[in-house]
Structures are given as C-alpha cells and as structure tokens.
Amino acid sequence: MQKKSLGTRFHIEKRASLPWHQSLIIRLLSVVAAFLVCALLTMIITGVDPASFISTMFYGSFGTPRKMWITAQNIAVLLCISLAVTPSFLMKFWNEGADGQILMASLASAACMIKLSDKLPNWLLIIVMLVLSVAAGALWAVIPAFFKAQFNTNETLFTLMLNYIATQIVAYFIVRWEVPKGSGQIGIINQSSEIGWFPQLFGSKYVFSILTAALMTVFIYAYIRYSKHGYELTVVGESTNTARYIGIDVKKVIVRTMALSGAMAGIVGFLLVSGINHTLTTTLTGGQGFTAVMVSWLAQFNPIAMIATSFLIIFLERGAIEISSAFTLNQSFSSILTGIILFFLIGSEFFVSYRIRRSANTEAGKEQE
Amino acid sequence: MFDITVFFPRAVAQGIPLLFGSTGETLTEKAGNLNLGIPGIMYVGGISGVIGAFLYEQNTSNFNPFLAVLIPFLASLAGSLIMGLIYSFLTITLRANQNVTGLALTTFGVGIGNFFGGSLIKLTGAEVPNISLSATSICFRKNLPFADKFGVFGNMFLKYGFLAYLAIIIALCVSYFLNRTQTGLHLRAVGENPSTADAAGINVTRYKYIATCIGSMIAGLGGLYYVMDYANGIWSNDGFGDRGWLAIALVIFTVWRPTLGILSSILFGGLYILYLYIPSGMNLSLKELYKMIPYVFTVVVLVISSVKNRRENQPPESLGLSFFREDR
Numbered sequence: 001m002q003k004k005s006l007g008t009r010f011h012i013e014k015r016a017s018l019p020w021h022q023s024l025i026i027r028l029l030s031v032v033a034a035f036l037v038c039a040l041l042t043m044i045i046t047g048v049d050p051a052s053f054i055s056t057m058f059y060g061s062f063g064t065p066r067k068m069w070i071t072a073q074n075i076a077v078l079l080c081i082s083l084a085v086t087p088s089f090l091m092k093f094w095n096e097g098a099d100g101q102i103l104m105a106s107l108a109s110a111a112c113m114i115k116l117s118d119k120l121p122n123w124l125l126i127i128v129m130l131v132l133s134v135a136a137g138a139l140w141a142v143i144p145a146f147f148k149a150q151f152n153t154n155e156t157l158f159t160l161m162l163n164y165i166a167t168q169i170v171a172y173f174i175v176r177w178e179v180p181k182g183s184g185q186i187g188i189i190n191q192s193s194e195i196g197w198f199p200q201l202f203g204s205k206y207v208f209s210i211l212t213a214a215l216m217t218v219f220i221y222a223y224i225r226y227s228k229h230g231y232e233l234t235v236v237g238e239s240t241n242t243a244r245y246i247g248i249d250v251k252k253v254i255v256r257t258m259a260l261s262g263a264m265a266g267i268v269g270f271l272l273v274s275g276i277n278h279t280l281t282t283t284l285t286g287g288q289g290f291t292a293v294m295v296s297w298l299a300q301f302n303p304i305a306m307i308a309t310s311f312l313i314i315f316l317e318r319g320a321i322e323i324s325s326a327f328t329l330n331q332s333f334s335s336i337l338t339g340i341i342l343f344f345l346i347g348s349e350f351f352v353s354y355r356i357r358r359s360a361n362t363e364a365g366k367e368q369e
Numbered sequence: 370m371f372d373i374t375v376f377f378p379r380a381v382a383q384g385i386p387l388l389f390g391s392t393g394e395t396l397t398e399k400a401g402n403l404n405l406g407i408p409g410i411m412y413v414g415g416i417s418g419v420i421g422a423f424l425y426e427q428n429t430s431n432f433n434p435f436l437a438v439l440i441p442f443l444a445s446l447a448g449s450l451i452m453g454l455i456y457s458f459l460t461i462t463l464r465a466n467q468n469v470t471g472l473a474l475t476t477f478g479v480g481i482g483n484f485f486g487g488s489l490i491k492l493t494g495a496e497v498p499n500i501s502l503s504a505t506s507i508c509f510r511k512n513l514p515f516a517d518k519f520g521v522f523g524n525m526f527l528k529y530g531f532l533a534y535l536a537i538i539i540a541l542c543v544s545y546f547l548n549r550t551q552t553g554l555h556l557r558a559v560g561e562n563p564s565t566a567d568a569a570g571i572n573v574t575r576y577k578y579i580a581t582c583i584g585s586m587i588a589g590l591g592g593l594y595y596v597m598d599y600a601n602g603i604w605s606n607d608g609f610g611d612r613g614w615l616a617i618a619l620v621i622f623t624v625w626r627p628t629l630g631i632l633s634s635i636l637f638g639g640l641y642i643l644y645l646y647i648p649s650g651m652n653l654s655l656k657e658l659y660k661m662i663p664y665v666f667t668v669v670v671l672v673i674s675s676v677k678n679r680r681e682n683q684p685p686e687s688l689g690l691s692f693f694r695e696d697r
Binding site: 156 | 405455458459462463464465466468469470472473474475476477478479480481482483484485486487488491492606611614617618621653654655657658660661664665667668671672675676678693695
C-alpha cells in the first residue's frame with residue numbers, strides 16, 4: 001500500500017494520527033520558514049536587513065500603546081468573522097459570503113442611526129440596531145442556504161455574488177444619504193450627538209470589540225462541542241447520508257446553521273458601525289470575509305486555535321503595512337506576505353497528515369519547504 | 370438612444386477577459402481542480418505583462434512593435450504559470466484543500482498586482498509620473514487595416530486587437546480538445562473519477578498539473594487583455610475588479626462548455642455595462658442598483674440550473690477533491 005513518488009526511493013503514506021505537540025511543531029516550523037522567505041523577499045525589494053525587518057514588524061503591531069490597542073481590536077474583529085463562518089464550514093457549506101452579510105448588517109445599523117436618532121432614546125436605539133443587524137445578517141445568509149438545502153445550488157458562487165449585490169445595495173444608500181450632497185460618502189454619523197454609538201467600556205473604545213470576540217469564542221466553542229445543534233451540523237458535514245440515516249433533518253440543519261453564521265456576521269456589522277467606525281462604506285469589511293475563511297480553516301475550525309491564527313494574520317498585516325509605509329511602497333505588500341504565510345501553512349498540513357518514507361523503512365519525513 | 374453597433378463592441382471588450390478566465394477555469398475543472406485562485410491569477414497575468422512592457426519601454430532605444438507585444442505576452446504567461454504551479458503543488462502534490470488554497474492564491478495574486486502596480490516606478494527608479502504604456506497598448510490594439518471598408522460589419526466584428534480573436538480561438542481549441550481527442554477524454558476521466566483513470570493507466574498527477582497550469586496561463590491572458598487592450602495600457606489598482614469571480618461563475622453558466630462561453634461571455638460583458646444605458650435621469654443612486662444586474666443574473670442562473678438538475682449538465686464528479694491512490 002505505498003505510492004511511488006519523488007523518484008523510486010520515496011513513498012508517501014498516511015499517518016495514523018499525530019500527537020498534538022508534534023503537529024504543532026510542524027506548523028510552527030512552517031511559520032518560521034514562511035517568515036524567513038518573507039524576510040528574504042522584503043530584503044530583495046527594499047534592501048532592509050533581516051534584523052530591522054523583524055523589529056519593524058514588531059513595531060507595526062506593538063510599537064506604541066495605541067498600536068497595541070488597534071492590533072488587539074483588529075484581531076478581535078477578524079476572530080469574530082472567523083467564528084461566524086466556522087459553523088457553516090464544519091457543515092462543509094462553503095460560505096464565502098461573510099462580507100455581504102456584514103455589509104447588510106452594517107446597513108441596518110447605519111439606517112437606524114440616521115433615521116431613528118431623534119425618535120428613540122439612545123439605549124433603545126442601540127438595542128434596535130443590534131436586533132436589526134442580526135436579522136439582516138441572518139437573512140442574507142439564509143437565502144443561499146435555502147437554495148442549497150432545496151436544490152443543492154452551488155453555495156460558493158451564490159454567497160460570492162451576494163457579496164457584490166450587498167455592496168451595490170450599500171452603494172445605493174450611500175448615494176441617497178451622502179453628506180454633503182455629491183461627496184459620495186456618508187461621513188461620521190451623529191458626530192456631535194454620538195447617538196447610536198456604543199458607549200465606551202472601562203473608559204476605552206477598544207474594549208467592546210475585544211469583549212465581543214471573547215464572548216463569541218466561548219459561545220461558538222460551546223455550541224459546537226456541547227450542544228445538540230453542534231452535533232447535528234458536524235454529522236451533516238461528515239456525511240449527509242449518515243445524518244439522514246440517524247434521523248437528522250438535513251435541510252433544516254443547513255438553514256439553521258447558516259442563520260446562525262449570518263447572525264454572528266450581523267453582530268460584527270453592528271460592532272463595526274456602532275462600536276468602531278460610526279460610518280458606512282462599501283469597503284467596511286476590507287475583504288476580511290475571505291481572510292476569515294482561511295483563518296478558520298487553518299485553525300482546523302477550532303475556536304480556541306483561531307485566536308492564534310487571527311493573531312498571526314493581523315500581526316503580519318500590520319507589520320507589512322509598517323514596512324510599506326516606511327519605504328513608501330504600496331500597502332498591498334501585506335497581502336503578498338499574508339499569501340506566503342498561508343501557502344506555507346496550507347502546505348504544512350500535508351506533513352501533518354502524511355509522511356514520506358524511504359523504501360528501506362528509514363525515517364525521512366521532514367519539512368521540505 | 371440605444372445603438373447596438375456601439376453597444377456590441379463594448380460588450381465584447383468587457384467579455385473577452387471573462388472568456389479567457391472561464392476557458393482556463395473550465396480546462397482546470399475538467400481535471401477535477403476547482404481553482405478559486407483565478408481572480409488572483411488574472412491580476413498576476415495582467416501585472417506581469419505590465420512589468421514586461423514597462424521594462425522594455427524604459428530600456429529600449431528603438432521600439433520594435435513585434436517585441437513590444439511578444440515580451441509582455443511571454444511575461445504574462447510566465448507569471449500565470451508560476452501561479453498555476455503554486456496551486457498545483459499545494460493541491461495536487463500536497464493534497465491541500467482546494468477552496469482554501471484558491472482563496473489564498475487570490476489574496477496573494479491581487480496583492481502582487483496592486484503592490485507592483487503601486488510600487489513599480491519606485492522600485493525601478495524610473496522617472497515617469499505613472500505607468501502608462503500607450504506605445505505598447507497601440508501595438509496590442511492594432512486591428513486589421515481593411516476593417517473600415519466593411520462599414521458596420523467591420524466595426525462590430527473586425528475592429529478588435531489580436532487577443533480578442535485569440536480568446537475565441539483558444540475557446541474553440543479547448544472545446545475540440547476536450548470533446549474530440551483521446552487526451553481530452555483522458556483528462557475528463559481524471560476529473561470524473563481519478564481512481565478509474567489511474568487504473569486505466571492514466572497518469573493522474575501529470576494530467577492535473579498540466580491542465581491546471583495551462584488553464585492558469587489562459588486565464589492570465591484575460592488580465593493581459595484587460596490592461597493592454599481594454600484599459601489602453603494604463604494600470605490602475607483594483608481596476609480589474611471582480612471579473613475573475615464572474616469568470617468562475619461563467620463556467621457554471623456555460624455548463625463546462627467553452628464554445629458556449631464565447632456567446633455567454635459577451636452576454637455577461639453586456640450585462641456588466643448595461644447600467645450605463647438604463648436611463649435613470651438625475652437619480653445617481655439608481656445607477657448603483659443597476660450595477661448589480663450581472664450578479665443577480667448569475668444568481669438566477671445558478672438557481673435555475675440547479676433546479677433543472679440535468680444529468681449532462683453536472684460538474685465533473687471529483688471536482689474539488691484531492692486524489693490519493695491509497696484512499697478507497
């Protein structure tokens with residue numbers, strides 16, 4: 001039962017299972033290797049030496065207290081989005097639509113802030129915003145789920161297209177509500193009155209998002225691990241036939257799980273508008289819905305491990321932005337570095353699941369990238 | 370008001386990048402690989418051509434039109450080939466998840482495009498204010514000298530740059546290859562059921578690699594066409610937009626048939642610019658709503674094709690799955 005590969009002297013075979021610390025070592029090695037490649041690439045492009053590459057990377061994330069807070073907030077937001085998409089992925093529902101769900105929720109929040117600011121007391125307004133955001137996000141997620149459940153419609157493209165449709169709906173309302181007329185943007189909503197702004201917790205505007213992320217992590221972890229719903233969606237993900245056999249209503253589980261994913265994305269939309277940005281733009285999410293897919297997958301859909309993977313991505317992103325601004329380069333440099341890290345992490349999964357052996361049965365399973 | 374002789378060429382110009390993308394993706398998917406990295410690959414195909422042309426224009430004293438086309442063309446192919454190899458290595462050799470690898474490739478490719486688009490001048494130390502490759506673009510847009518003599522017909526069908534015709538030729542060739550040749554049959558077997566193909570003595574890994582890499586190179590030409598022909602040689606960051614995703618949607622729309630892709634890409638191209646032709650008066654906000662037409666159309670098509678659910682219109686059976694001979 002061995003496969004010829006890499007010439008005649010090597011074989012690839014599946015590992016039974018790897019102790020968690022060994023698989024962790026493999027992944028850490030791949031991160032280290034990826035950082036070396038990133039440092040090399042940065043050196044070639046900018047001429048910076050490796051030592052200052054590392055120090056600039058760290059400065060970008062942790063240089064000042066303000067940078068540290070922003071880093072923490074970015075991690076919290078990315079973590080929330082990753083948690084939101086996780087239940088659908090466990091069900092093998094390829095939900096690439098978090099961006100659209102968040103945008104629709106943001107639209108709901110912003111609409112409340114603009115239209116209801118003088119009609120409701122502030123505390124009630126904020127509750128209405130939250131409820132409507134969650135509903136909007138859930139609705140935008142249930143549409144593709146319904147068609148997937150009924151007709152097995154391709155959900156990857158459906159959710160992708162819904163992102164663009166959401167973008168255009170938001171663009172429509174931005175033109176209608178623009179301030180001042182003709183500017184093409186809304187600007188900060190209720191800047192002087194701060195109506196609909198989520199109040200600062202513990203005297204810091206950053207705490208709200210971090211707290212939300214912490215609560216959401218616990219909730220999703222418990223939901224997947226300990227609830228009946230979580231069990232059902234995992235079975236559906238493993239095999240729809242098994243699920244049907246043991247009496248699980250597959251269609252119901254698909255729609256219910258996506259409603260949850262969308263509702264979570266809705267909370268993120270509320271967080272972005274009420275808690276962080278206080279405005280509405282079509283690029284509010286910055287494409288983080290896609291990044292979240294990878295964050296969630298890299299963490300093997302484990303909510304706790306997602307803290308580490310979203311930290312890694314944000315650290316890299318902020319470091320790379322620091323480097324590109326120091327050398328007046330384009331900020332997309334961070335996407336390149338993120339891509340490299342992702343390639344290495346994706347590749348390292350191979351060495352977790354398989355091993356390469358010499359024919360003479362000597363160990364040769366090593367990191368090769 | 371609405372003039373088909375004006376609208377049609379513009380729809381074609383919008384459709385050609387989609388045609389390149391969907392032909393490349395069809396070939397890839399027929400080998401069982403769902404490459405969601407196509408949007409990134411098309412960015413890389415575009416920017417590689419730009420880098421090639423930029424370096425040539427900056428460093429040459431006597432400008433040779435033939436080289437001005439050849440260099441960006443080869444650079445574009447090389448760039449997309451590298452992207453195809455990254456994807457193939459990760460998903461075929463290392464059996465990584467195709468969805469995730471594709472998304473990572475798109476992140477990477479769009480990053481490469483925007484980074485070099487925004488930093489090329491700074492990196493090469495050239496003394497120009499922006500990347501404008503008008504000389505190269507004129508060579509790419511050169512059309513048949515006698516096109517004007519054919520009046521309306523000439524305007525509608527003969528006035529495109531050579532890449533537009535190449536897109537159609539490639540689509541026809543891929544279709545012929547898939548349906549009429551032995552190798553094409555083997556390739557489809559790999560996409561449908563790799564274990565059976567393997568048992569029949571077909572080298573699954575080699576077929577998957579070659580199909581994915583050639584598919585990437587075809588898709589990358591879509592990026593090249595966009596920047597050199599459609600955009601007149603002017604690179605703008607994020608200018609290519611979401612066309613890569615539409616190209617992937619087009620593959621499902623055309624039920625994996627490149628010949629259908631020729632007409633449907635023009636149709637999609639038309640939908641893409643339709644909002645410019647719908648009268649909305651002074652109400653600018655309505656334009657934003659009209660821009661969603663191609664996406665809504667795609668969703669409707671997705672739903673209809675899944676409801677009809679015909680057997681001959683199904684995706685390749687092993688699409689999205691890695692092949693490991695020991696798995697049974």
